[in-house]
Amino acid sequence: MGLIERDEALACLDQLLADAVAGRGRVALVSGTVATGKSELLNVLADRAMERGALAVTATGSAVERDMPLALLGQLFHDAPLSADDRDRAMSLLFEGTKAGLAAGDSDGDNLDAQVIHGLCTLLLELAERYPLALLVDDVQHADRASLVCLAYLARRARLAKLLVVFSRTTFGAVTEPAWQTDLLRPGQSNRIHLEPLTGEGVRQFAEQRAGTEVAERLAGRWHQLSGGNPLLVEGLIADHRQAVAETGAEPDDAVAGDGYASAVMSCLHRGEERLLEVARGIAVLDDPESLDRLIGLDPQQVAQTVRALTAAGLLSMGAFRHPAARAAVLADVHQEQRAELHRRAAVLTYDRGASTRVVAEHLVNASDVRESWGVTVLEDAARQALREGRVDAAIRYLKLAWKACTDDRHRVRIMTTLVRAEWRINPRTSAGYLPELTGALEKGVLRGSDVIVLAKALLWHGQFRDAEHVLDHLAALGDELDPDTAAELAATRPWLRCTYAPFVAHLPKTTATVATVSASRRLAAARALSSVISSSPGPDLSDTLERILRGSRLDEMSLDTVESALLALTYAGHADKAAGWCDMFVEEAYTRRAPSRQARLAVVRAEVAVRMGNLAGAARYARTAMEIMPPASWGVAIGHPLSLLIIASVAMGDFDDVREQLDKPVPEAMFQTRYGLHYLQARGRYSLAAEHPGLALRDFQRAGDLMSAWGVDTPGLVAWRSDAAEAYLRMGRPLQARKLAEEQLNRCTGQMPRAQGVGLRLLAATEQPRHRPMLLRQAADLLQNSGDLYELARALADLAQAYHALGESRRAGMIGHRARALAEGCEAAPLRRALSQNDDWDSGEPAQAPVAGGAAATLSDAERRVAALAAVGYTNREIAEKLYITTSTVEQHLTRTYRKLSVSRRSDLPANLYTNLTPTA
Numbered sequence: 001m002g003l004i005e006r007d008e009a010l011a012c013l014d015q016l017l018a019d020a021v022a023g024r025g026r027v028a029l030v031s032g033t034v035a036t037g038k039s040e041l042l043n044v045l046a047d048r049a050m051e052r053g054a055l056a057v058t059a060t061g062s063a064v065e066r067d068m069p070l071a072l073l074g075q076l077f078h079d080a081p082l083s084a085d086d087r088d089r090a091m092s093l094l095f096e097g098t099k100a101g102l103a104a105g106d107s108d109g110d111n112l113d114a115q116v117i118h119g120l121c122t123l124l125l126e127l128a129e130r131y132p133l134a135l136l137v138d139d140v141q142h143a144d145r146a147s148l149v150c151l152a153y154l155a156r157r158a159r160l161a162k163l164l165v166v167f168s169r170t171t172f173g174a175v176t177e178p179a180w181q182t183d184l185l186r187p188g189q190s191n192r193i194h195l196e197p198l199t200g201e202g203v204r205q206f207a208e209q210r211a212g213t214e215v216a217e218r219l220a221g222r223w224h225q226l227s228g229g230n231p232l233l234v235e236g237l238i239a240d241h242r243q244a245v246a247e248t249g250a251e252p253d254d255a256v257a258g259d260g261y262a263s264a265v266m267s268c269l270h271r272g273e274e275r276l277l278e279v280a281r282g283i284a285v286l287d288d289p290e291s292l293d294r295l296i297g298l299d300p301q302q303v304a305q306t307v308r309a310l311t312a313a314g315l316l317s318m319g320a321f322r323h324p325a326a327r328a329a330v331l332a333d334v335h336q337e338q339r340a341e342l343h344r345r346a347a348v349l350t351y352d353r354g355a356s357t358r359v360v361a362e363h364l365v366n367a368s369d370v371r372e373s374w375g376v377t378v379l380e381d382a383a384r385q386a387l388r389e390g391r392v393d394a395a396i397r398y399l400k401l402a403w404k405a406c407t408d409d410r411h412r413v414r415i416m417t418t419l420v421r422a423e424w425r426i427n428p429r430t431s432a433g434y435l436p437e438l439t440g441a442l443e444k445g446v447l448r449g450s451d452v453i454v455l456a457k458a459l460l461w462h463g464q465f466r467d468a469e470h471v472l473d474h475l476a477a478l479g480d481e482l483d484p485d486t487a488a489e490l491a492a493t494r495p496w497l498r499c500t501y502a503p504f505v506a507h508l509p510k511t512t513a514t515v516a517t518v519s520a521s522r523r524l525a526a527a528r529a530l531s532s533v534i535s536s537s538p539g540p541d542l543s544d545t546l547e548r549i550l551r552g553s554r555l556d557e558m559s560l561d562t563v564e565s566a567l568l569a570l571t572y573a574g575h576a577d578k579a580a581g582w583c584d585m586f587v588e589e590a591y592t593r594r595a596p597s598r599q600a601r602l603a604v605v606r607a608e609v610a611v612r613m614g615n616l617a618g619a620a621r622y623a624r625t626a627m628e629i630m631p632p633a634s635w636g637v638a639i640g641h642p643l644s645l646l647i648i649a650s651v652a653m654g655d656f657d658d659v660r661e662q663l664d665k666p667v668p669e670a671m672f673q674t675r676y677g678l679h680y681l682q683a684r685g686r687y688s689l690a691a692e693h694p695g696l697a698l699r700d701f702q703r704a705g706d707l708m709s710a711w712g713v714d715t716p717g718l719v720a721w722r723s724d725a726a727e728a729y730l731r732m733g734r735p736l737q738a739r740k741l742a743e744e745q746l747n748r749c750t751g752q753m754p755r756a757q758g759v760g761l762r763l764l765a766a767t768e769q770p771r772h773r774p775m776l777l778r779q780a781a782d783l784l785q786n787s788g789d790l791y792e793l794a795r796a797l798a799d800l801a802q803a804y805h806a807l808g809e810s811r812r813a814g815m816i817g818h819r820a821r822a823l824a825e826g827c828e829a830a831p832l833r834r835a836l837s838q839n840d841d842w843d844s845g846e847p848a849q850a851p852v853a854g855g856a857a858a859t860l861s862d863a864e865r866r867v868a869a870l871a872a873v874g875y876t877n878r879e880i881a882e883k884l885y886i887t888t889s890t891v892e893q894h895l896t897r898t899y900r901k902l903s904v905s906r907r908s909d910l911p912a913n914l915y916t917n918l919t920p921t922a
Contacts, residue, residue, distance in 0.1 A: 025158035032195035035232035061142030069101030197229030228314025236264030262329035390593030463670035502711035614791030640676030644683035758783035794823035
């Protein structure tokens with residue numbers, strides 16, 4: 001019955017009570033599945049009995065007392081208001097019956113003395129003659145057999161007494177009625193009331209009474225879905241809702257299944273038979289009804305019957321729990337040893353039926369034990385699949401158990417290296433614990449093949465260079481003994497070492513091994529591209545090659561080095577704008593694959609890209625994100641890269657307190673034998689310059705230069721130490737030394753390095769006579785605008801404005817200074833903006849406009865954009881005409897159309913970041 005039908009059931013029982021009070025005895029059975037309100041119904045009936053002047057005597061069956069003769073009947077007599085003599089008589093009869101039953105081993109009560117039965121029932125019937133009596137027995141299915149015999153005797157004599165006997169029974173989906181129920185209920189002399197779970201409308205009315213109309217209207221449907229209409233479960237959900245509101249102060253959007261719901265689930269199960277709990281535990285472990293009988297050792301018919309009962313109770317739907325919280329509550333209630341044994345059996349069952357390796361592996365991990373010969377293989381297969389799908393945590397669990405269970409030393413080492421790779425995706429620091437054992441395995445000759453390269457890379461990352469040299473020397477000693485796959489891997493490792501750990505390249509032999517796979521080919525090509533970028537001049541088609549590599553790459557188990565090398569090669573080669581989009585895509589992929597260390601390393605590359613595009617705030621944000629995702633202790637020697645980028649960006653933005661905080665962080669001395677140390681030296685030198693310590697800055701820049709020269713990676717695209725050192729010399733009042741370094745910088749630049757060229761020209765201009773500076777600075781501005789570095793462009797324009805002012809060209813100085821200040825504000829370069837704002841004598845005094853891109857600017861034609869870009873950096877119409885080989889009239893027409901499209905009226909209002917493909921002029 002639903003909620004309304006339940007009221008009708010209460011009305012029916014109330015009428016039976018009235019009949020009993022009038023001398024027409026009645027017997028009734030209230031049945032229903034677990035927690036459908038039977039006990040509550042009997043409690044209300046007890047209150048009604050007292051209101052009618054009747055005595056309510058209650059008892060509750062218990063599974064633990066089922067083998068105790070007359071245990072339930074004893075409850076009735078203890079609750080009944082008997083006289084002293086009657087109570088003594090009752091206790092004597094109970095004692096006699098219990099003693100006799102226990103002595104004879106007669107827990108079924110079949111041989112209970114008739115005098116005892118008659119005497120006990122007579123006492124209750126005599127009591128009913130004095131007062132109308134309501135005997136209410138809850139959970140009668142748990143009653144001992146002797147008590148049932150007495151109750152049946154009493155029920156047969158109730159018709160002529162002022163007696164109402166009501167039993168409640170929890171049903172479990174049995175097809176036939178138990179024999180004791182037939183004894184208690186005589187046809188035509190008893191009433192049967194069956195309580196069904198609440199309907200959807202019943203849940204709404206139930207919830208309305210306890211949680212209010214608004215909440216009931218919104219959540220009743222979901223509560224009915226999660227409870228199956230079980231009132232106890234609905235109560236738990238309502239309690240969880242109240243708790244959520246109390247904790248958050250707001251109404252949750254959906255139903256909350258928390259502690260209240262979990263407690264209600266377990267209450268339902270513990271109220272029923274032990275079989276109910278056994279089957280629920282089996283389903284919590286193995287959601288396969290067809291195998292439950294073998295899992296928990298019950299007859300298939302019993303399992304099917306119990307599943308029906310659990311479904312009727314609202315706990316299951318379609319053979320599974322209605323909410324994960326229910327499954328979690330059931331599993332938490334099982335002792336660890338029993339739960340592990342269930343999972344061990346489930347692993348065998350799922351393996352035998354051909355389930356996926358993931359399913360079998362999860363059971364093995366939950367069992368924390370592998371006894372079957374196939375267990376290790378299954379765990380390894382599941383780990384490989386998990387890594388492909390981005391479930392790194394699961395893969396690590398599988399590999400740890402496989403490593404623990406494996407008995408073959410060589411196989412264990414292979415598992416451990418796979419584990420190192422997997423844990424590296426989460427936190428490289430955790431891999432450090434495996435390195436001593438892997439190193440020992442190398443000494444024993446157990447560690448072989450590409451696993452040796454994994455060990456070498458891990459040792460290098462953690463700055464354990466002496467051990468790394470030993471491993472690399474071991475690889476070199478093998479020579480022709482290397483298998484083809486390892487030789488191919490070694491071929492890609494050599495250029496990778498040159499790019500990052502250059503001093504250790506000499507420990508590896510050169511190899512001409514053939515690369516067998518596409519992914520290995522990409523890894524080799526990317527490493528060679530990066531090596532060529534930082535050691536020589538990149539070719540004109542380099543960006544196309546790198547983008548083809550990136551287009552075919554994904555962040556699978558082995559490709560991070562490929563992606564990272566390709567992105568850095570693009571960035572160092574002067575294509576930061578192209579690298580940005582690729583980097584964002586791979587950062588997103590790393591996030592979806594739940595690989596924090598990969599997210600962090602790619603965030604550093606993104607910060608490098610941002611620095612080279614003048615996005616100072618973005619660079620600082622990306623660098624901070626990298627160190628938040630992966631703490632400094634996990635970075636090893638690579639900590640120098642995110643730290644350096646954060647310092648460089650913060651110096652340019654004027655956030656010196658943060659810079660000092662970053663410089664106070666300890667860094668490993670081994671870092672200065674790596675590429676990361678070069679970046680750190682540059683960043684520390686930049687801060688020293690800003691802090692007016694050019695001598696200290698020069699020392700760091702020159703140290704970086706010495707290392708780069710020794711390692712054969714002295715290119716401006718990596719670390720432009722000559723430009724930085726030239727600036728330090730200028731601050732020290734030594735222009736000749738500055739000029740020499742600036743010229744050397746320019747001589748090392750090719751047409752593919754507009755950013756490095758532009759910075760070099762800006763510094764060279766500072767060493768020239770004032771009349772020669774504008775030409776060099778305009779060339780620098782052209783190059784920097786093409787490179788996309790807005791911060792360096794702002795610096796060049798600021799110098800150009802100063803140069804024009806020194807020559808007395810105030811109008812030009814004001815216009816260009818205004819544009820430089822707009823760029824500085826857009827880059828959030830506070831020191832540069834303040835310096836520009838102090839030049840009131842040549843600044844226009846108008847509010848600077850932030851640089852724009854896209855929108856109206858996107859409507860410009862290529863020709864209009866080229867003209868506007870040159871006008872924006874101070875070229876006159878005649879100079880633009882000469883530069884672009886067009887007439888002055890054409891320039892004027894282009895500018896007129898540009899002003900109209902951009903809704904501006906003069907040159908000083910033109911956007912400062914109109915990117916063009918201008919060819920620099922001498």
